[in-house]
Amino acid sequence: MGYTKAQLLDRLRELQIDFDCYDHPAVLTVEAAGKHVGHLGGAFCKNLLLKDKKHRFYVVSALSGTNIDLKVLSQRLGLGKGGLRMAPEEALQELLQVPLGCVTPFALINESARTVSLLLDQGLKAHECCLFHPLSNDSTISLSPSSLDKFLTSIGRKPSYVDLEANTKVGKENPPDLADLVQSEVSSLSSQMEKVVSIQNNVSVGKSSDLTESSIQMEKAVSAQNCAVGKKSTNHTGAASKTKATPQKSLNTSNASNDAANVAKFVREVIDKTAAVVLSEINKADDQKKESHDSSVVDAVRKQITSDLENLTVILKNTAYTQGFQAGLQSSLPRKLG
Structure with a gap:
């Protein structure tokens, strides 16, 4: 049984992390969420759960306007071309233990997600607050990037912010620049x-x-x-x-x-x-x-x-x-x- 929204919010309070929580009807997209909390002015985030050919998983949290080329990102992670794809819905429940539409960095608090790699959009650093679902898509919480870092550090995660739009060339003279972010605990x-x-x-x-x-x-x-x-x-x-x-x-x-x-x-x-x-x-x-x-x-x-x-x-x-x-x-x- 994974963490619930209430348990997550309690954990944030225990860590003395400042946040605001807004309840709204359940939504499945950033656009739908914007209709209810768009007036807050924070950075809307899209969150993807990806999978590579070796059955390793990645949560990518980016600004809603960030363009993510999976082929380029795959090469930068050292996975080769076409190494990344969208993870099946079953992985949401088994690894992150959240339903569809609720992918979030907060889900990494679950023990089942300990081998999931996390990539954060460096664009989040330019905003005073970021908006994420707290394990449930009928609410949105607003918190600063530094508060998100504090939470991630508390669960043993080192926050890694990268330029997800960079078209970095990978070759013999240019090794994959994001390879170190792939969780090494998962092996054959x-x-x-x-x-x-x-x-x-x-x-x-x-x-x-x-x-x-x-x-x-x-x-x-x-x-x-x-x-x-x-x-x-x-x-x-x-x-x-x-x-x-x-x-x-x-x-x-x-x-x-x-x-x-x-x-x-x-x-x-x-x-x-x-x-x-x-x-x-x-x-x-x-x-x-x-x-x-x-x-x-x-x-x-x-x-x-x-x-x-x-x-x-x-x-x-x-x-x-x-x-x-x-x-x-x-x-x-x-x-x-x-």
């Missing part, structure tokens, strides 16, 4: 998993029962997730049927489903089990090794694969939802037609 899941396997091979792992048990537990959790999603899907189509089960069985299934539905908790459990096995086998192979060194290896692996595991689990969850919906629909059609 396959390469990180290869590192884990390499560590296990180097310490001559002789037993695989613990790893097998971890795999079984993971499969059980995924199975529980699919069951939960399938039930949710049939409820949406109106084809759900109530079945009786023993109280104990129902309780266990419910707990497993709830755990699997929580992506972050599910991923933490998988990583914790894997880390425990890696440490155990390292210690078995060489009792003279220092625990602090072994722990640092696992901590490094955990840090690097968490984001990718969460992304893959979200994809799995969305796929299971879609397949569950289709299965429920197909199973209900023969009965309706009969």
Whole structure:
């Protein structure tokens, strides 16, 4: 569950950040918002959620009149031509945890958005105040660029203002000038998993029962997730049927489903089990090794694969939802037609 508008405003007050909040009907565009808060005279901002070919995400916050050439921006980030595109709507909910029309730098307060890169239009610095939605498009808050910086710094983000209209040439003699702004925490899941396997091979792992048990537990959790999603899907189509089960069985299934539905908790459990096995086998192979060194290896692996595991689990969850919906629909059609 992401931050709500009320929680965000409370956080701003705790940080002693000056702002004004204006309520208005829900809007989806800058133009529509202008009809309700255009008289404030602040800098209207458009906010884009972009995605590259390596499934990394970017929030770009710019003045409404700033022209952003995605091809040029892509090259300046070191992504090559055509490396950036608009992110799918599902990413709004899974990463930023906001609905359509509510992309904002404030959404980076959510833990799920920690790997999303942020680019701010340097033109914002020329205005006394900027206008953003506070995680909800039925309100607009006005605050100064320095106040925005204070908020971003409080959540561990270094504000980066760039000229988004600059047509900077990139080549052998001119490296990408914005490459440092790409979040480096996201890396290839396959390469990180290869590192884990390499560590296990180097310490001559002789037993695989613990790893097998971890795999079984993971499969059980995924199975529980699919069951939960399938039930949710049939409820949406109106084809759900109530079945009786023993109280104990129902309780266990419910707990497993709830755990699997929580992506972050599910991923933490998988990583914790894997880390425990890696440490155990390292210690078995060489009792003279220092625990602090072994722990640092696992901590490094955990840090690097968490984001990718969460992304893959979200994809799995969305796929299971879609397949569950289709299965429920197909199973209900023969009965309706009969």
